[in-house]
Amino acid sequence: MSVLTAFAEAMRSGAVEVVDLTTPLQESTPILELPPPFANTSRFRLEELSRYDDRGPAWYWNDIHTGEHTGTHLDAPNHWVTGREGPDVSQVPMSTLVAPVAVIDMTAEVERDPDFLLEVAHLEAWQAEHGPLPDGGWLLYRTGWESRGGTQEEFVNADEAGPHTPGVSAECARWIAQESPLTGFGVETVGTDAGAAGGFDPPFSCHHYLMGANRWGLTSLRNLGRLPATGAVLVVSPLPIVGGSGSPARVLALVERS
Template structure:
């Protein structure tokens, strides 16, 4: 039996489960909102063209309006100034689109502190228990934040001091970008940086280091709790927008049961 036939049989039998990690796109899907004078991305919106009427009697279809960085999406290296000469989203390698995943779970810590930051020591402790991070794969950071995805207010969790969402420290961001073997880093929050990362050195350190190292970001994930710490394979499918800095994506995980 060929490898692909075995995989197809495992999918049919349920020995391998497909877990959808994607946030559905609709007008209420939370987005990143920047303060003035910065430009903001568009919310997702359907614009009806026809619906079995005089505009098109036998068909229903829509235009869609959205930003590259709306909902579950991929950040390309050229999204940040440190990676400005790097790849656009159309150049995401197929070996990164389908790749092994490691899942680090810090939900208990985030329940106690929404500003919790992942540190290098946390990843080192994870590796001591589970083994090395996957070469060319993804590090996925579970925080339980997907439970807040119902409204913009809960997801951004802002007060007068700004948003309060978990992320990674500047040192940890640099380590993931420059010292880890992974090709990308994924989170449940609206962006790969912590809500307070505008005050880090450098500001928005995860973007700064990750994009500068020509690695990829992945945001607004769901269902990470259904993945094992190791052994899952993720399938990341953004639109191949030539020149694009990112794209909404359908993200699946293959999990052996």
């Protein structure tokens, strides 16, 4: 039996499960909101063109209005000034779109502190337990934040001091980008940076270091609790927007079940 035939049989039998990690796109899908004077992305919106009526008697279809960075989406290196000469979202390598994935779970820590930051020491402890991070793979950061995805207010979790969402420290972001073997980093929150990252050195360190090292980001992921710490395969399907800085994406994980 060939490898692909065996894989298809494993899918059919349930030995391999497909887990959808994507936030559905609708007008209520939380988005990143920047303060003035910065420009903001669009919320997702459907514009009906016809629905079995005089505009088109036998068909229903819509225009869609959305930003590149709305909902579950892929950040390309050219999204940030440090990666401005890097690839756009249409140039993502196939080996990045389908790659092994590791999951680090810090939900207990984030429940105690919504501003919790992942540190290099946490990743070293994870590797001591689970082995090295996957070469050319993804690290997904589970925080439990998906439970807040019902409303914009809960997801952004802002007060007069700004948003309070978990992320990574500046040094951890640098380590992931420059010292780890990873191709990308994914989160459950609205962006890869912590809510307080505007005050880090450098500001928005995850974007600064990852994009500058031609790494890729994923945001607004769900169902990370259904993935093992190691052994799954990530499948990322962005639109190949020529010149684009990112794209909404369907993100799946292939998980082997015993």
